[in-house]
Amino acid sequence: MVEEESIRVVHCGGSELNFRRAVFSADSKYIFCVSGDFVKVYSTATEECVHILQGHRNLVTGIQLNPNNHLQLYSCSFDGTIKLWDYLDGILIKTFIVGHKLHALFTLAHAEDSVFVTINKEKPDIFQLVSVKLPKSSSQEVEAKELSFVLDYINQSPKCIAFGNEGEYVAAVRDFYLSVYFFKKKTTSRFTLSSSRNKKHAKNSFTCVACHPKEDCIASGHMDGKIRLWRNFDDDKKYTYTCLHWHHDMVMDLAFSVTGTSLLSGGRECVLVEWRDAAEKNKEFLPRLGSTIEHISVSPAGDLFCTSHSDNKIVVIHRNLDASAVIQGLVKDRSIFTGMMIDPRTKALVLNGKPGHLQFYSLQSDKQLYNLDIIQQEYINDYGLIQIELTKAAFGCYGNWLATVEQRQEKETELELQMKLWMYNKKTQGFVLNTKISMPHDDHITALCFRNAEKSENPTLVTASKDGYFKVWILTDDSDIYKKAVGWTCDFVGSYHKYQATNCCFSEDGSLLAVSFEEIVTIWDSETWELKCTFCQRAGKIRHLCFGRLTCSKYLLGGTEDGILCCWNLLSCALEWSAKLNIRVMESDPYSENIAAVSQSSEGSDLFVFKPSEPRPLYIQKNISREEVQWGVFVPRDVPELFNSEAHQWLNRSQFYFLTKSQSLLTFSTKSPEEKLTPTSKQLLTEESLPTTPFYFILGKHRQQQDEKLNETLENELVQLPLTENIPAVNELLHTPAHVLPSASFLCSMFINSLLLSKETKSAEEIPDDIDMEEEKESDDSGEENDFTEKAQVTNDTGLEEDILHQLSKSEEKELRKLRKVDYSWIAAL
């Protein structure tokens, strides 16, 4: 047994993917996104996470491809470092220590040795854009302290800064100002929205900005949903702008396509809008993307877009506006009402997901398995709209049944409630709606639970409500002449002196039902629905209620609002013990007698693990989180672990996960997070690292064939090359008279060596040249391709002829070089 480390609280996946814009690799095969302290590399085709780049010690705030080497990636973080990664191997190449908290990162193609970062210097609210010179050094860690100031008083978000027209200027927006800094002239122009003081236009502050990659054109998004296209902004007086208006709520992000012919915008409407040719009437839509679009990015090859959404999702979209892949993390958009549950079938964590959905999240692989649409209605995302909320859910009968409760309350008296019961269908491997009950109660449902009964018994569900009743629902036969069916009906309605029912809970064997009515706990026989006994502690409303398990099944635990934890003995109907604990979460381990309770105090949250039979806790961990812990759950382990020490034994068969108020998912582990997330150190396949576009198929293949032909001819010529005349050893051997020669055995090795050497030197001469040539060809290829695509789109470009001329000269040059090569070899041969 290895030495046991102490148990500590670790983050376990589920971090935000939508914090910053995602970045595509040059060949559009990979997509990079920041995720907490890591950078994740996903494949765009398979949606699989292929690498996790870990090394930053704080939140990663920006990533950019290295413009000089598209196989490298820069990242910056709050820990004040810029790191350079090789993303194919997943290794850290270099670390540049800047020293300031870095908020955003930008790179430019022509500024080779410097990058741009956003820092805040003096006051917390004032941000500056500075350029950092990255010193060339071979060491792993380099200090980069050479900062030069570019722009002041800018917004912290990287969406509000954009570099335009191949890095000629940088545009930044904040509130009602647009500032443009020209690198060549080193001047700053500042534009104010003319109507900013007008009350009617009070909502038109800037939200984001994007620059045209080829022209002098800036697109800015506004709070009121308008997009403004600015031109002629190098002149403070003559500048103009045009408006594009489709969004009815704020524009969250803008992006130009690679060629600049179309502009993409997105917002709260969950619709990606593509504006073609910057015209209001030429627009295309990709609707129903699920939730608010936070970021839009475009691949450098131009064939893919991607949108980051507020529900922690990245959608990869084709050029023709077809969603091709979805990378989904743990949805953390909204508050969690249902609490955390474990699906008995998949062992997945189940909680509120997208609006109206229940998400099934695999903790092992840190990815979402699927979303179950509970509400099944069109989702209209609008500010201030009261949506139907999924408030309660429970699994029952070994995962065969799922009960959900949804509600919508507009006013005090208008409550819409609906309870749905879902049956697991083995054929489709999913849940199918079985029964829909509208208004099961007159007031909010506070708890629902299934009876964990034997397979033969009838499934039973209990709901407790604020209207003072608890209802028992049972599965009945609902067959008619057309089909055989089952449905749920109400079997029993119970109440206790018109108190609000706050909690309900079945004992492990399903024979007893405990329902708490405010301060009183009532115990009911689940066969006859008779009231057996009541417990009352007069210590505030019962907030949590749970039965003990296995050997402790005779105990009932209750946590009250006044901070008392009570344990009652069901055999003697008396209070066994009580303790002063302000309990927020109480969960029982399904595989042991252990019960975990999280208490809340002014310093933080503490964890207590105990058995109901013993008032002394098994394990205490103080201050597990500074925030309030909202939900917790025991997750059974796939493989039980063996901890010998008493304090660790509660982790043997299951693991305790909890969710804090800021929705970070945490757990207890003895291992460090690096060990937990076993990095997939696969060597990624690198091909020519250029996308196989249709042009490549037409032109590239043709060229390849030509190259092969050329090579063949060259080789044919080269075959004749290894001639023996000019090798001194051979000459010596052949031209010296035989009688003066030493013995053949002495000469043999030398002779052969000379032959070998001559061959080696030849090839050593030959090969680097070849490689050079090939590389040149390749770069020429790609250059030509790029040129060609441009030409195809900008046909009436005046620079076209020049381009052709330029290109011709290039190819001529190449031909000449080839000729030179051939000549040289011929000469050599002679």
Added chain:
Amino acid sequence: MAGYKPVAIQTYPILGEKITQDTLYWNNYKIHIYGRYSQEPIKTFSRFKDTAYCATFRQDGRLLVAGSEDGGVQLFDISGRAPLRQFEGHTKAVHTVDFTADKYHVVSGADDYTVKLWDIPNSKEILTFKEHSDYVRCGCASKLNPDLFVTGSYDHTVKMFDARTNKSVLSVEHGQPVESVLLFPSGGLLVSSGGRYVKVWDMLKGQLLVSLKNHHKTVTCLCLSSSGQRLLSGSLDRKVKVYSTTSYKVVHSFDYAASILSLALAHEDETIVVGMTNGILSVKHRKSETKKDPLPRRRRPAYRTFIKGKNYMKQRDDILINRPTKKHLELYDRDLKNFRISKALDRVLEPSCVIKTPEVTVSIIKELNRRGVLANALAGRDEKEISRVLNFLIRNLSQPRFAPVLINAAEIIIDIYLPVIGQSPVVDKKFILLQGLVEKEIDYQRELLETLGMMDMLFATMTRQESSSLLEHTSVEFPDKKMTES
């Protein structure tokens, strides 16, 4: 991404009287008149206190006579609603009535064993025959002689009466309780059915001509084709058999889903109508014998083009691509999808939708409210449109299943249209109507609460164990605004 999700239309169970099978089948004290091709009755006579029997048209089709379970015989004008004549005299259910050949008299037979002859002009009873010794369940008047008619009875006899004498002129023994009798148009032949037998009698000689036994259960009804060539008999064995009247052989038979109680042929034998024990009226039309076009104008694609590739087996490397199924959206869903909210609301306020499926209208109102655009959809309507909305509210507001949604809509309407009230008398009238409805509802609720209070007191005084009364009441709370408006 996921497609548009249509609005979920909630189905509300209608509370109140339970509809059982009995009420459906036997509480129909009505006569329906169906058109030739209509599915719904085109006219209904419902002035019966009890079950109506044997509705019979006069030969000219302008009068209708029917017997009833309570012993009354009623005569109707086809165009009218109230009975023209009521013949009171029978003490028990009248199962058979018929017009005589002169159109001015009605023959009726009843369960009080009597057969009576009535005069239509002065609605008097002319004659009573008390010769049967059991229920008289069938009868038929001669088409030629206005004074002759036959009746069949459960005493196994068929008797022929002559109105000129006051007793029967002929009596034949059928052998089983007689369920149906029929006279041939010529008047010479009589057909009677009872038990499993259909018997044909020669009226002149008074003797049995043929006895047919083709059914295996009681034959309940008989019918003759208009040409007199075919005789039809319906039976409890769920079959209608067609006989040739020359050979008395079965030439055809129809199968039905339930036992047959009555049977009729329309003029020119175009339609056969059968009433069955399961309460279903089956109407079958004869196929028109139009000749097919020898040359179809346009050649349709051959059958093999439709089945082409249907049974193609997937090979190893093939990728199967299914044609995407197009999802059909309702019109209102299409409007909602494109955010045409007012149009969607207009569409569900069409009379056809409002009357047939008010739950769809309510669901759309609910959906608009959920989207937060109900006020926009209700605003900006002219007199006609707003009165349509108000009509719907007046019709459905008091229904508990719709009340929560519609009260909210009513509040919004009042808020919007309060400034323009008094401009249109039509709308004002509607508002006043709505107000009256609300006041009535409040009174009703108050009464219910009083009753509930009284019952609570009664329960409290009773010292019984199960004291929990599960009576639920829905206290509909109306805002005061509605009371004070207009």
